[in-house]
Amino acid sequence: MARQTSASGFDNDDIVIATHPHQPSAATFRFPKRSYGTKLRSFQPSWFEKWPFLHYDETNDAVYCHTCLSAHFMKKVNIPTADDSFIRRGFTNWKNATVSFKNHEKSACHLAATEIIITLPSTIKDIGNLLSKEHATSKRRNRAAFYHILSSIRYLARQGLAIRGHGDDSDGNFIQLLRMKAKDDDNLSSWMTRKDNSYTSPDIQNEIVELMSSHVLRVIANDLRKSPFLSIMIDETRDCANTEQVTVVVRMVTYEFDVHEQFLGMCGVPSVDAQTLTTAIKDVFERFNFSFNKLRGQCYVGASAMSGAKSGVARRILEIEPRALFTHCYGHSLNLAACDTMKQIKLLKDALGVSFEITKLLKYSPRREGIFLRLKENLPASTATGNRVLCPTRWTVRADSLASILETFQALQETWQESIEVAHDTETKARIGGVEAQMNTFDYLFGTMLGHMVLRHTDNLSRALQDKGLSAAEGQQVARMSLETLKSLRTDQSYELSWLNVNKKTEELEIGKPMLPCRRKWPRRFEEGEDGYHHETVRSY
Incomplete structure (x- = not known):
């Protein structure tokens, strides 16, 4: 739903609202029950079909109005007319849920937000396109050229190739790839001759790569949130800059028993003690909106900071989720056994x-x-x-x-x-x-x-x-x-x-023949009883 949330709800100006509301299904998420008198009630997934604007927050077990949230954070809905329970606090009264949903759907706040967020964008067209055909043509050409920029950066990132060189940026892979494409595209060739607003600077390249990586992480996180159970694997290593890096991998199994391991990234840590590593794992779960209730496994190496019985990372995670079974990394165990x-x-x-x-x-x-x-x-x-x-x-x-x-x-x-x-x-x-x-x-x-x-x-x-x-x-x-x-x-x-x-x-x-080692006399302290065994042949030895 958002990049940041506060303890009191979605009340942060830096929040970025997702395009679509989060609506988990009963097959992938078990909705918790709340006590109302002598009865236990929970959110019903069928309500998503009747009221598509509902957004469910798994962390707080509350629903929000996605339309009103979008309008509120875009500063397009007046605060006095806003329905506070569906924007700031979150609605949790499942006993009177259907009545409240109907009332909110007819409220002035929701109708105004629907008009601004849904109705008007679908009817208003670009004024520049209506007034000038040349403006529309120029925009179409600019988009085509910018698409070449995006596809080139995506290709280099996908293949793990450097975007820029060590010296002049014009000799880097990115610029050379665009110049090669420009030989077959006159529009891109004219774009490359522009002195300003060509969107090829190193800052733009870094921003595009960051946006692409964020999109990939959102897709991966969305798939992982749909899984009923998760396991986490981490390991630390030291990079060439002498900085400790923690590698985070999450493993999931779908309902079709298909196994997926997703690499989430590497995060730098000041030290590799158990407290710091546990904090890093908690930070990953919080950033990706993962629930520790789904954690069923954890896999680390056998170092004391990881698998210590009293205060290791595995023990600290078990205190949060007792069902997260710890497994010593099989590859690391095999390496130690062979060594x-x-x-x-x-x-x-x-x-x-x-x-x-x-x-x-x-x-x-x-x-x-x-x-x-x-x-x-x-x-x-x-x-x-x-x-x-x-x-x-x-x-x-x-x-x-x-x-x-x-x-x-x-x-x-x-x-x-x-x-x-x-x-x-x-x-x-x-x-x-x-x-x-x-x-x-x-x-x-x-x-x-x-x-x-x-x-x-x-x-x-x-x-x-x-x-x-x-x-x-x-x-x-x-x-x-x-x-x-x-x-x-x-x-x-x-x-x-x-x-x-x-x-x-x-x-x-033509290597030398094998020879028996010289027999050594046993020390006096070992001379009690019979003499030690000595091999008679090289093959026996």
Whole structure:
């Protein structure tokens, strides 16, 4: 209905009235009941058909006259003749609703507002068009040119392209796009030659983008308000300006069980404590006129500020709406599980560390990467896969990086041999030599192949969990299936096949044979009883 409301009703000069009254249906909104003596009464949706001017406010459970409101805020209705209950306070007496609606429909205030808002605009025409045909033609041409401006900005915004350049605005995408269109449109070409009122300045561009974004948000908010239940997902991150940004996403399910996730925006916060984040969520619900009564789920990461049992965001929201079930983000949980597991296994931890160093040596040196690309193309079994950077934070996107290393293993070995000859400083030579030595060990190849085998399943699970149509129960089922798959690999038959593959790869790459580590004598404090177990074969180890 409006951008701002006050506690006493719609009594604010800065309010912007919507084009149409808000009239929710019984299928999408449960109208609350009020006590009148021994009976409970509520607003009836059938009243919208009899009195189309009624506007329902879900927050206050009150109705207003949309026509009188529009005329009042346009300063076109005298205050003494205004019906205060349908403009300022809101009408809530459902017991005598039909009688009051009929009386208001016949009141002088409503008749005057109807004449000003509905009747006169439909009959009055542009005086300029009536007096001058040239004026009408000029207006039509101006509108056509302005439409090109709007469509160009919408195209650039839709594709995520920059509107202006770093230097002169005439070299930006927006002006160049208009000039391209002007070659096929004489009207737009003459418009572009205007010195004043061409509506192409940066301020106008920003204003148009802001209006478009506001329209998109209104459409999204209207769809979300129709949903019977909502869930909210937020996460915070730090942008390049070192400002904390909170990402807000609302999830809804229609009556046809269609799932929609809508990104509402990013808001800057001074800190990421529980109180500040909870205030940000409340502000979003207030701005979009969402009701906490519809909130049934909340999804955050496992940080204490988010999921703290005593004062976290989840606990604070539960105090407002106890039915808003908290779910720890499945993707974040999977990432933590993969991280903890890999770090506890020394073989995998060392292999991933060497792989990360490999990607850094290539990506941070155009010369070494150029050598690698040249050698990769010259290999007999050259593949199109390039070297991919190993993400330092996300563990569920590393399978592709390990696969690229395994596929171009021989090219990487030759790259180190050629790069160490052209390296100048001692530190770089030491790093290259260390990586080359590690890659020529059986342990690194075994750990990389094992890590790829495990992480490809977690990567697939991560992609499945990111599907917006996936429910919480389905997410748990997919996770259980992935666990069963990993457990099925922990058999003697699977290990035998993996061992044969590693040895075959070792012979192809001419890597050193595996060796048992030296037996270490147990400390005296552990010498009670039998000696510790020692592996007899490399395969057993």
